[in-house]
Amino acid sequence: MTDSSTPISAAPTVVDLAGVTKEYPGGVAALRGVDLTVGAGELLAIVGPSGSGKSTLLHIIGTLDRPTAGSVAIAGHDIATLTDRSLSALRARHIGFVFQAFHLVPGISARDNVAEGLLYSGLPRAERRRRAAYALERVGLADRMRHRPHELSGGQKQRVAIARAVVGEPDLLLADEPTGALDSESGEAVMALLHDLNAEGATIAVITHDTEIAERLPRQVRIRDGQIVADTRGAEAAA
Numbered sequence: 001m002t003d004s005s006t007p008i009s010a011a012p013t014v015v016d017l018a019g020v021t022k023e024y025p026g027g028v029a030a031l032r033g034v035d036l037t038v039g040a041g042e043l044l045a046i047v048g049p050s051g052s053g054k055s056t057l058l059h060i061i062g063t064l065d066r067p068t069a070g071s072v073a074i075a076g077h078d079i080a081t082l083t084d085r086s087l088s089a090l091r092a093r094h095i096g097f098v099f100q101a102f103h104l105v106p107g108i109s110a111r112d113n114v115a116e117g118l119l120y121s122g123l124p125r126a127e128r129r130r131r132a133a134y135a136l137e138r139v140g141l142a143d144r145m146r147h148r149p150h151e152l153s154g155g156q157k158q159r160v161a162i163a164r165a166v167v168g169e170p171d172l173l174l175a176d177e178p179t180g181a182l183d184s185e186s187g188e189a190v191m192a193l194l195h196d197l198n199a200e201g202a203t204i205a206v207i208t209h210d211t212e213i214a215e216r217l218p219r220q221v222r223i224r225d226g227q228i229v230a231d232t233r234g235a236e237a238a239a
């Protein structure tokens with residue numbers, strides 16, 4: 001079944017990777033035989049040293065990139081059977097992505113950057129902008145809506161990127177170091193927002209270098225040299 005209008009959260013397994021390998025041109029094997037299953041409603045941390053393959057893994061889960069070998073199923077859709085067009089539709093409806101490097105559009109306001117996250121939603125522009133304003137409020141940037149990216153600090157840009165990822169209320173939210181450029185107070189606020197979204201039903205995977213943040217999430221997937229070396233649950237319950 002390839003009806004991408006089916007809510008991802010209705011599927012018991014949101015992410016199912018089997019034997020996933022990713023080789024970049026030039027011969028770097030960024031992922032080597034990764035098996036990973038994520039159930040609906042999970043909140044997990046992906047941790048590991050720089051260059052271990054975390055961003056590559058998140059891009060593959062987010063269907064932004066295809067594996068060299070192995071299979072990827074998102075909400076039961078085997079992505080190998082989907083055209084780039086249906087993949088974009090699946091992404092637009094169900095997946096929110098916070099990029100490590102923000103990827104904000106230069107020259108347009110924070111509010112319009114966030115509204116971009118709803119471009120393929122079918123909502124009228126005024127409604128996209130209304131929701132964008134609300135998402136910016138949620139990340140504490142109500143007073144920076146009109147600022148363009150070059151008029152924002154690094155941490156503020158990061159929060160705009162988060163607002164853009166969550167504005168469409170995605171079923172699956174993937175965040176690459178969402179607290180990396182933030183002071184601890186703003187980082188806490190972002191993590192509280194992710195917890196709220198998770199409580200509302202979103203499945204969330206967060207890459208983080210911050211072991212304190214990772215340990216407070218219900219599941220930690222540890223990656224090293226392109227392989228998953230540990231997958232632990234229940235730290236939160238034990239804490």
Ligand SMILES: Nc1ncnc2c1ncn2[C@@H]1O[C@H](COP(=O)(O)OP(=O)(O)OP(=O)(O)O)[C@@H](O)[C@H]1O
Pocket residue numbers: 024025026028029030048049050051052053054055056057100
């Ligand atoms: N487009 C690319 N072409 C070639 N090699 C790449 C490309 N992107 C990443 N790599 C290599 O793949 C490996 C994994 O990169 P990746 O970005 O997934 O690491 P990471 O765990 O996210 O690191 P960091 O914590 O520094 O962000 C690295 O050795 C990197 O140099």
Ligand SMILES: [Mg+2]
Pocket residue numbers: 054055056100176
């Ligand atoms: Mg990375």
